[in-house]
Each structure stands twice: as C-alpha cells, then as structure tokens.
Amino acid sequence: MSAGSPQPSAASQGRQGDVSGRAQGQASGQGHGRVGLFGLVVGAVGVVFGDIGTSPLYTLREAFNPHYGLTANHDTVLGILSLVFWALTVVVTFKYVTIIMRADNEGEGGIMALMALAQRSLKPGSKSVYLVGLLGVFGASLFFGDGVITPAISVLSAVEGLEVVAPQLHDWIVPITVLVLAALFASQRFGTEKVGRVFGPITILWFLSLAALGVLNITHEPEVLKAINPWWAARFFVDHSWGGVFILGAVVLAVTGGEAIYTDMGHFGARPVRLGWYWFVLPSLMLNYLGQGALVLEDPTAIRNPFFIGVPEWGRWPMILLATAATVIASQAVITGGFSVARQAMQLGYIPRMRIKHTSSETIGQIYIPAINWSMAVIVILLVLSFRSSSSLAAAYGISVSMTMLIDTLLLAIVARALWPKARRWVLPCCVGFFVIDIAFVVANGAKVLQGAWFPLVLGIVLFTMLRTWRRGRQLLRDAVQADGLRLDTFISGLMLAPPVRVPGTAIFMTSDPGVVPHAFMHNLKHNKVLHERNLFLTAETLDVPYAPRDRRLELREIGDDFYKVTVRFGFMDTPDVPLALMRACDLEGLDLDPMDTTYFVGRETVVAKRRVGMPMWRDKLFALMHRNAAPANAYFRIPGNRLVELGAQVEI
Structure with missing residues (x-):
C-alpha cells in the first residue's frame, strides 16, 4: 500500500517506499534506504x-466438519494432510x-496491477482490453468479499481457544471477539506506524511457535510424515471418488492469503518475500499441520480443536494471547490492504473519490480511508454476530478467493503470452494446470453456497456493479459535458477579440476534457465578468503504472494570450497532490506560479437521471447517488479550501 505524505513532492513519490520502502522488483533489496535484506525479510x-x-x-x-462426512482415521488424516501440503506447494509456492x-507492474503486485499489466500487453481500445478490465474489477470485488471474512474468522478462531482452557467462558467468545475487532478498527485513525514496528517480531514468534508445536507433536506419531508423499492425496480421491473433490472446500482455507502475498509484494520486493516464504513461513506452517495430524492420529477426539489441544496445558493461555495478537496483525494487513486497493481503484476511476488521511509524515504507506474502514468494521462485526463461530464462517470462506485465484491464472496467461517470449513456453502449460486446480477449488467451494458462501459472492457482485456503474457513469457524464460544451481553442480565439476586464493573479480551471471549455470557466465569465491575467486549464490523468515517470508527470502547452493547457499525470499508487505537483513541475518549465495569488476553479456537476440510451434508470440513479456523495475535489486533489471556488452545473445522463 502506498500513499503520499505531506512533505515529499510528486517527483519524489515514485522513488519512496512504504512500510520499509519499495523494492521496485530489485532482487537485492536495494532502494530501501538503510534497511538491509534481513530487515526486509522480517518486515x-x-x-x-x-x-x-x-x-x-x-x-x-x-x-x-460433519457436513463433509469424513472419519478421522489413519488414511483420511494422511490424505487431507497430503492435500494441504501439495496445495501449499503448487498454488502458493509455485504459482x-x-x-x-514475476509479473510485477514496476515492482507492484495485486490483481489491479496485474490487470493493468495485461491490458498494456493488448491492442489499445480492443474488446480484449475491455474484457480484461471486467475480469480485473470482478476479481478485485471478490477479493473484498473474502477480505472482510478474514478478520472475523481469524480473531474468532483465536478467541475460541478459551473453550479448551475454560469451557465456562463459551458465552463470552462472541462479545470478546467483537470487542477486539471494534478496538482494531477504531485504532486505524491513529495510523499503524508505531504498531507496525512490532508486527515482525510478534509474527516471527508466532511462526516459531507453530513450528515448535508441530515438532513436539510429530515426535509422538512420526507416521504422519508419510503425508508428504502425493500418493496419499491421490489415494484420498480414489477412496472417496468424485465426492472427495468437495473436501477442497476445506483445503482452500490453507491457501487463502496466497493472493495477498502477491498483493503485498510491492512493500518489500520479490526477493525478501520469497526468502521469507521458502525458508521460514512454509516450513513452519507444514510442521504445524503435520503436528496437528499426528495429534489426531494419536487421539481422534482432538479433531474438535487440534491446534489448541496440541499445546501443552502450561502454554495454552499464552498461546491464546499470541494467537489473538497474530490474528489482529493478520486483520490489520487485510484492512490496510483494503485501503490500498480502494486507493488504486480511485486513481483508476472505478470508485468515487473518498477522503484519505495520511497518518505519517515520514512513511508514504500509512494512509487511512474512513469510509472504507467503517464499512469494513460494520460488515465484519455483523458477520461475527450472525455466524457466531469460526466453523460457520469457514463455510462462507473460500469461494471468492478461489474465483480470484482463477482470474489471476487467466491474467497471468495473457501477460506471459505477450510479455514473456522465452518463459511462456513453460509458463503457459503451467497455467493450464493451475486452471484445472482453480476450477476444482471453485466447484468445491460452490457447494457451500447455501451454508454461507452466498455472502462473499453477493457482496462481490454488489461491489462489482457499483464499480462498473461508476466507471460507465463517468464516461456518460463526460460525453454529456462534451456534447453541450464548446471547443476550447475556438472559444478562446473569439473571446480575445473583445476580452473582458483582466485582473491580476492566476486562475486554474480543472477539467476532465482538455479540449472543451470547462463549465467553471464559463460560469466565472458569466457571473464575475472578469478574466485573470493568467489562466491554466488543468487535467489530471492516471497512468496504468504505479508511479508516474518523471518525464511524463507534466505536459504544458501555451495556447496564446497567457492561456495554457496543463496535464498532470499520476501513477495509480501516487497521491494526487495537484498544487505540489504543479508548483514543482511548473518551476522546471519556467512558469512562475505564486501560491498566494492562485485560485482553483472546479465545476461540481449535479447529475440528473433521465431515460435515454446509456445505462438502465436504476444504474443512472445509483451513479447520481454515488456522485453526490463523492469527496469534493479539493480534498482528493489536496487543494487548500481557501484557494478553491466551486461552481455548479446540472447535467442529464
């Protein structure tokens, strides 16, 4: 996740990092200041x-779980463990x-970055670009669908450890979970800079504890190590026929988070993430899974909660506290990841502008989006109150992330075919295998729709509809403005034949179409009957790269009589700070702008839904509602309110 701080310029934003700095895909971990490779791995x-x-x-x-109808006998336990081991190996490690x-978009990962990379590899304006856009947006919507379940199921499962050490506290599990989650979301407005410093050590302690517990239990039943042999996974399907496929609905729980690894890659770079996974996280996870399996082989009744039952009695209370801390950290990563994806979607024009608060003056990656935070808080807490147990939530978990993984495979195939001429000879056949596995996961999780999997699907579809409506509505709004507008060059030429009174200062008119006279400019002339001595028509664009290159950040063209067309470009990970970017860049272009003598004029359209060709009426009304509640331009583009003039206009779509 990346966002700008108040201090650095737009020119420097593309070179700075978040959490511990951006790696920009550098294998050595350079570009992170004084943070070495070991520090990046810990982070x-x-x-x-x-x-x-x-x-x-x-x-x-x-x-x-009883609805799978499995018995915790020797062959079944080894079969499940083998499926978990090879799912982690093939889906997370290999895929x-x-x-x-490898498919990083200038060092950044995630489905939105992968979508932009895939679109860039296709012919501009083609139907394929449109379809890839649909896939990417749908995948991002599904990612949110399962993302809100992660804090609920993680914290709830940790607090459920109380049942093992103090069964009488059963009725307190849900209230305690709600309290922990409420505190977590309420603390977001303060930023996670200080808390983030202890995330690494706590999580390292968590993984070390996982490994130690695994080794402890494996020594009691070494037979469980046979599960590494894929023959046991194959035998499971032979023994259970096609019905065995549905167990993948539980196995997928072990790989949820794989897509998040790719999403968070840009925080630290590919090499630290790979080293952390290969040599520490994967071994710790597998040792713990095998240890739980060994415990169940020794005592089948332990299957009711093999994780906490496998902890020695003296360590259960500390483990409950550590597990709760680990799940809070996992939830924190999901929440801040939600801020990041929402910010990227804003920049790419898929959701309305929202107020973004920067919680650190030193670290670009610390941002807080109140609307996203409290929306997630309400949904997560309602999930806990509705499902009331991690087992019930597990039935809802998996379908969206499985579909997201399927979309990732399709986008990977597009990128590999177009951009990897050498590697595609082996990557494309691998994509076929990944596609088959992803389909199996989708089918297995689809069987859980009536048990709760409908929720993330419905939420994903609702979000997808809103994202597409906003994107399409913006296009219709632009078309309506263009249809009623005058060509800028022609209008300026005519205006200067009999110019109005010119007053000192600079006026900056923000417009989405640099070729059309902005409504704000027309209204200023009509009502104030004056013209500033210098006038800039400014368009802010978002590129399909994370950070705008220095040579593309600003384009300035004089159209005569102290009128200028200005285009300021940002990457989808940049913070759109228009005054700062404009001042720094215009200094380089030789255009002197005095901040105290500059006024920004912004048009704020009131959208009116009408029956016409475009979108159905209900989508027109939805867009009008979203447009009305979007954050004002001055907040989003960081324009000081005392230098802003907003002029309204009514537009029918």
Whole structure:
C-alpha cells in the first residue's frame, strides 16, 4: 500500500517506499534506504504472511466438519494432510511466489496491477482490453468479499481457544471477539506506524511457535510424515471418488492469503518475500499441520480443536494471547490492504473519490480511508454476530478467493503470452494446470453456497456493479459535458477579440476534457465578468503504472494570450497532490506560479437521471447517488479550501 505524505513532492513519490520502502522488483533489496535484506525479510514476515499464517487455527478442524462426512482415521488424516501440503506447494509456492510474482507492474503486485499489466500487453481500445478490465474489477470485488471474512474468522478462531482452557467462558467468545475487532478498527485513525514496528517480531514468534508445536507433536506419531508423499492425496480421491473433490472446500482455507502475498509484494520486493516464504513461513506452517495430524492420529477426539489441544496445558493461555495478537496483525494487513486497493481503484476511476488521511509524515504507506474502514468494521462485526463461530464462517470462506485465484491464472496467461517470449513456453502449460486446480477449488467451494458462501459472492457482485456503474457513469457524464460544451481553442480565439476586464493573479480551471471549455470557466465569465491575467486549464490523468515517470508527470502547452493547457499525470499508487505537483513541475518549465495569488476553479456537476440510451434508470440513479456523495475535489486533489471556488452545473445522463 502506498500513499503520499505531506512533505515529499510528486517527483519524489515514485522513488519512496512504504512500510520499509519499495523494492521496485530489485532482487537485492536495494532502494530501501538503510534497511538491509534481513530487515526486509522480517518486515515481510510481519506484514505479508499474516493471513495465510493464521490458517492452522481452523483448517484441519474444518476438514473434519460433519457436513463433509469424513472419519478421522489413519488414511483420511494422511490424505487431507497430503492435500494441504501439495496445495501449499503448487498454488502458493509455485504459482504465486515463484511465477506470478514475476509479473510485477514496476515492482507492484495485486490483481489491479496485474490487470493493468495485461491490458498494456493488448491492442489499445480492443474488446480484449475491455474484457480484461471486467475480469480485473470482478476479481478485485471478490477479493473484498473474502477480505472482510478474514478478520472475523481469524480473531474468532483465536478467541475460541478459551473453550479448551475454560469451557465456562463459551458465552463470552462472541462479545470478546467483537470487542477486539471494534478496538482494531477504531485504532486505524491513529495510523499503524508505531504498531507496525512490532508486527515482525510478534509474527516471527508466532511462526516459531507453530513450528515448535508441530515438532513436539510429530515426535509422538512420526507416521504422519508419510503425508508428504502425493500418493496419499491421490489415494484420498480414489477412496472417496468424485465426492472427495468437495473436501477442497476445506483445503482452500490453507491457501487463502496466497493472493495477498502477491498483493503485498510491492512493500518489500520479490526477493525478501520469497526468502521469507521458502525458508521460514512454509516450513513452519507444514510442521504445524503435520503436528496437528499426528495429534489426531494419536487421539481422534482432538479433531474438535487440534491446534489448541496440541499445546501443552502450561502454554495454552499464552498461546491464546499470541494467537489473538497474530490474528489482529493478520486483520490489520487485510484492512490496510483494503485501503490500498480502494486507493488504486480511485486513481483508476472505478470508485468515487473518498477522503484519505495520511497518518505519517515520514512513511508514504500509512494512509487511512474512513469510509472504507467503517464499512469494513460494520460488515465484519455483523458477520461475527450472525455466524457466531469460526466453523460457520469457514463455510462462507473460500469461494471468492478461489474465483480470484482463477482470474489471476487467466491474467497471468495473457501477460506471459505477450510479455514473456522465452518463459511462456513453460509458463503457459503451467497455467493450464493451475486452471484445472482453480476450477476444482471453485466447484468445491460452490457447494457451500447455501451454508454461507452466498455472502462473499453477493457482496462481490454488489461491489462489482457499483464499480462498473461508476466507471460507465463517468464516461456518460463526460460525453454529456462534451456534447453541450464548446471547443476550447475556438472559444478562446473569439473571446480575445473583445476580452473582458483582466485582473491580476492566476486562475486554474480543472477539467476532465482538455479540449472543451470547462463549465467553471464559463460560469466565472458569466457571473464575475472578469478574466485573470493568467489562466491554466488543468487535467489530471492516471497512468496504468504505479508511479508516474518523471518525464511524463507534466505536459504544458501555451495556447496564446497567457492561456495554457496543463496535464498532470499520476501513477495509480501516487497521491494526487495537484498544487505540489504543479508548483514543482511548473518551476522546471519556467512558469512562475505564486501560491498566494492562485485560485482553483472546479465545476461540481449535479447529475440528473433521465431515460435515454446509456445505462438502465436504476444504474443512472445509483451513479447520481454515488456522485453526490463523492469527496469534493479539493480534498482528493489536496487543494487548500481557501484557494478553491466551486461552481455548479446540472447535467442529464
């Protein structure tokens, strides 16, 4: 996640980092200031692997949930463990960590970055670009659908450890979970800079504890090590026929978080993430899964909560506290990841502008979006109050992330075919295998729709509809403005034949179409009957790269009589600070702008829904509602309110 601080310029934003700095895909971890490779690995363990690192709390237990109809006997336990081991190996290690992380968009990862990379590899304006855009936006919507379940199921499963040490506290599990989650979301407005410093050490302690517990239990039943042999996974399907496919609905719980690893890659760079996964996180996870399996082989009744039952009695209370801390960290990563994806979607024009608060003056990556935070808080707490147990939530978990993984595979194939001429000879066949696995996961999780999987699907579809409506509505609004507008060059030429009174100062008129006279300019002439001595028509554009290159950040063209067309460009990870970017860049262009003598004019359209060709009426009304509640331009573009004039206009779509 990346956002600008009040201090650095737009020119410097593309070179700075978040959390511990951006790697820009550099294998050595250079570009992170004084933070060495070891520090980056520690930071990655603390931030990137939180989601997947808390899966042992519930994965094996859910595989033996009564609705799967499995018995915790020798062959079945080894079969499930083998499926978990090879799912982690093939889906997370090979697909995401080894291959997809090669598809970085200038160091940034995630489905939005992958979508932009895939679109860039296709013919501009083609139908394929449109379809890839649909896939990417739908995948991002699904990512949010499962993302809100992560804090609920993680914290709830940790607090459920109380049932093992103090069964009488059963009725307090849900209230305690709600209290922890409420405190977590309420603390977001203060920023996570200080808390983030201890994320790495706590998460390292968590993974070390996972490994130690695993080794402790494996020594009691070494037979469980046979599960590494894929023959046991194959035998499971032979023994259970096609019905065995549905157990993948539980196995997928072990790999949820794989997509998040790719999303968070830009925080630390590919190499620290890979090192942390290969040599520390994956071994710790597998040792714990095998240890839980050994415990169940020794005592099948332990399947009711193999994670906490496998902890020695003297360590159960400390483990409950550590597990709660680990799940809070995992939830924190999901929440801040939500801020990041929302910010990227804003920049790419898929959701309305929202107020963004910068919580650190030193670290670009610390941002807070109140609307996203409290929306997630309400949904997460309602999930806990509705489902009331991690087992119930597990039934809802998995379908959206499985579909997101499927979309990632399709986008990877497009990128590999177009941009990797050498690697595509082996990557494309791998994509076929990944596609088959992803389809199996989708089918298995689809069987859980009536048990709760409908929720993330419905939420994903609602979000997708809103994103597409906003994108399409903006296009219709632009078309309506252009249809009623006058060509700028022609109008200026005519205006200067009999110019109005000119007053000192600079006026900057923000417009989405540099070729059309802005409404704000027309209204200023009509009502104030004056013209500033210098007038800039400014358009802010978002590129399909994370950070705008220096040579593309600003384009300035004089059209005569102290009128200028200015285009300021940002990457989808840049913070759109228009005054700062304009001042720094215009100094380089030789255009002297006095901040105290500059006024920004912004048109604020009131959208009126009408029955016409475009969108159905209900989508027109939805767009009008979203447009009315979008954050004002001065907040989004960081324009001081005392230098802003907003002039309204009514537009029908």
